[in-house]
Amino acid sequence: MIVATWNINSIRMRLPRLVQWLELRRPDVLCLQETKVVDQDFPSDSLTSIGYHCLFRGEKSYNGVAILSLKPAEQVLNALPGDSDDLQCRFLEVHIAGIRIINIYAPNGQEVGSPKFAYKLGWYARLRKYLDEALDPGSDLLLCGDFNIAPEDRDVWDPEQWRGQVLFSEPEKEAFRSLVSWGLADALRMHRPEGGIYTWWDYRAGAFHRGWGLRIDHVLLSKPLAGRCTSIEVDREARKGEKPSDHAPVLATLE
DNA sequence: ATGGCTACTCCTAGTAGA
DSSP: OEEEEEEOSOHHHHHHHHHHHHHHHOOSEEEEEOOOOOGGGOOHHHHHTTTOEEEEEOOSSSOOEEEEESSOOEEEESSOTTOTTOOOOOEEEEEETTEEEEEEEOOOOSSTTSHHHHHHHHHHHHHHHHHHHHOOTTSOEEEEEEOOOOOSGGGBSSHHHHTTSTTSSHHHHHHHHHHHHHHEEEHHHHHOOOSOOOSEEOSGGGHHHHTOEEOOEEEEEEHHHHTTEEEEEEOGGGGSSSSOOSBOOEEEEEO
């Protein structure tokens, strides 16, 4: 079983590439972030016609999450508990093949110390609280998505330039560690300890071709699922060519 | 030395992303 995550940066702009990629890689489950489309305009027809079931929650212009799957998934939640007054679409939880899959698009945070940064940290605190109160680290749980956090030096092309900046500040890294310490494993690091593996590259300055990237998209697995994860990869090919997203997909294989 | 882009919108300028 292959479960993938990809920040697509507008599903409408990326639809031809998305369809092509799904036909090429054929993941069992794909968690998408930044769909940037309201539900009534979600391009379900193009995806169901190639065999994918779609669950989604979007809003105008910003955010938006979706889960595509070859077998139907059961939607559990479409918002992070505690976000009841929050219209930002950043969370989608489903049940499929006996696994609970949570797809997140974490806030960016804009700038350390800004109101959006405080919102980001509060959002992560609510996510950790939700895990504590509602979920069991001994169950089959996969938490993936765009975390907007690079956890360690080896996840950043130039740690000294990035240190203390948004995406790579200590409070953000602590928020990430707090999720892991609940009882999750960083699936990529189980198999790939080396530096230089990134999932996002700035559109500007030819960053992708210069290797100026960050690893901010992650797949976290509960212990029972970690034992079933045999491989994981970042598909850099999907970042190449015409009109790419600024993120590459991450694909995890579970036996 | 700096910055270099892309996508969105009550759409050609401002906001946001990361």
